[in-house]
Amino acid sequence: MADFDPESGDGPVPSPCIQVCRISAATGWCEGCQRRLEEIGAWSRLSEDDKRSVWRRIHARRAMK
DSSP states (O other): OOOOOTTSOSSOOOOOOOSOOOBOTTTSBBTTTOOBHHHHHHGGGSOHHHHHHHHHHHHHHHHHO
């Protein structure tokens, strides 16, 4: 999923993965989803609230570009 509003209610939080998996040496983020390796690796074990927190960080990272 390319975008998700982490403030939009309850329910399952989709993965931000868009199948473009390259880690930028400059930022340490995946160039496709803007997650860090730690966030990618932990995704399936995170609570829905923690996944929303990751999405908030993704939005902040995208705003920095």
